[in-house]
Amino acid sequence: xxxxxxxxxxxxxxxxxxxxxxxxxxxxxxxxxxxxxxxxxxxxxxxxxxxxxxxxxxxxxxxxxxxxxxxxxxxxxxxxxxxxxxxxxxxxxxxxxxxxxxxxxxxxxxxxxxxxxxxxxxxxxxxxxxxxxxxxxxxxxxxxxxxxxxxxxxxxxxxxxxxxxxxxxxxxxxxxxxxxxxxxxxxxxxxxxxxxxxxxxxxxxxxxxxxxxxxxxxxxxxxxxxxxxxxxxxxxxxxxxxxxxxxxxxxxxxxxxxxxxxxxxxxxxxxxxxxxxxxxxxxxxxxxxxxxxxxxxxxxxxxxxxxxxxxxx
Numbered sequence: 001x002x003x004x005x006x007x008x009x010x011x012x013x014x015x016x017x018x019x020x021x022x023x024x025x026x027x028x029x030x031x032x033x034x035x036x037x038x039x040x041x042x043x044x045x046x047x048x049x050x051x052x053x054x055x056x057x058x059x060x061x062x063x064x065x066x067x068x069x070x071x072x073x074x075x076x077x078x079x080x081x082x083x084x085x086x087x088x089x090x091x092x093x094x095x096x097x098x099x100x101x102x103x104x105x106x107x108x109x110x111x112x113x114x115x116x117x118x119x120x121x122x123x124x125x126x127x128x129x130x131x132x133x134x135x136x137x138x139x140x141x142x143x144x145x146x147x148x149x150x151x152x153x154x155x156x157x158x159x160x161x162x163x164x165x166x167x168x169x170x171x172x173x174x175x176x177x178x179x180x181x182x183x184x185x186x187x188x189x190x191x192x193x194x195x196x197x198x199x200x201x202x203x204x205x206x207x208x209x210x211x212x213x214x215x216x217x218x219x220x221x222x223x224x225x226x227x228x229x230x231x232x233x234x235x236x237x238x239x240x241x242x243x244x245x246x247x248x249x250x251x252x253x254x255x256x257x258x259x260x261x262x263x264x265x266x267x268x269x270x271x272x273x274x275x276x277x278x279x280x281x282x283x284x285x286x287x288x289x290x291x292x293x294x295x296x297x298x299x300x301x302x303x304x305x306x307x308x309x310x311x312x313x
Contacts, residue, residue: 079144113220121204
């Protein structure tokens with residue numbers, strides 16, 4: 001049965017596990033050994049999509065080190081990563097900004113690694129042309145109730161009926177008539193038109209028009225209990241990983257392409273460039289302001305709880 005969206009989320013109402021098909025095998029990094037001590041292995045989660053793969057490739061392949069730590073990779077869809085992080089099962093993870101509103105102070109948002117859409121973002125698509133106001137009366141396939149895409153859709157549209165579908169199945173769900181519309185993330189934002197679907201609303205463009213700010217979709221979070229020194233080292237290593245990927249772009253893009261679910265090289269590069277950019281290197285004050293504004297708007301509408309956080313590392 002379709003679900004009607006409600007006003008407030010909590011960890012015990014999380015959606016079913018999200019999975020992506022044909023994901024490449026995990027990697028384990030070989031980081032620099034800390035003086036006199038064996039390196040500690042941290043569990044690092046990211047989603048099997050090209051932009052995450054691009055930025056984490058140097059770190060997880062050992063091309064960039066993090067003194068004192070090695071990393072075990074956990075590849076999961078973003079909704080699953082959100083749930084795992086809220087249960088405290090990951091040391092470092094990609095996470096939706098929406099989910100960060102539920103984390104309190106147990107995790108901190110790293111300055112590097114954010115996915116931000118400046119005037120573009122997740123797109124609601126349909127098989128036949130429709131207006132955004134029609135979505136109030138349409139069942140929408142969404143990638144998860146903890147995704148920022150869903151939160152932005154609630155802010156833009158208001159309550160609507162939805163069903164949770166793995167992100168890599170949403171276009172098919174709409175094409176097969178199993179949902180009246182679909183909330184598309186990842187490379188589907190670039191491929192939906194080629195499959196004959198129509199854009200109903202671009203949530204990043206809507207947010208930019210409303211606030212003048214970019215739409216902060218995803219960030220990387222780190223467990224607060226690791227301590228300030230370790231968090232600083234991890235943050236520095238992630239920034240260096242992204243810098244290495246930029247400096248060795250074709251190598252990193254080739255790795256990212258294996259996560260693109262059949263997209264061509266041009267689309268792969270376009271998608272990576274959309275979401276790995278200057279703000280990915282550093283959120284900066286504008287990025288932090290965008291996160292605060294998004295969550296403040298959500299709190300005003302009762303979409304996320306009044307809770308301490310998120311904390312910026």
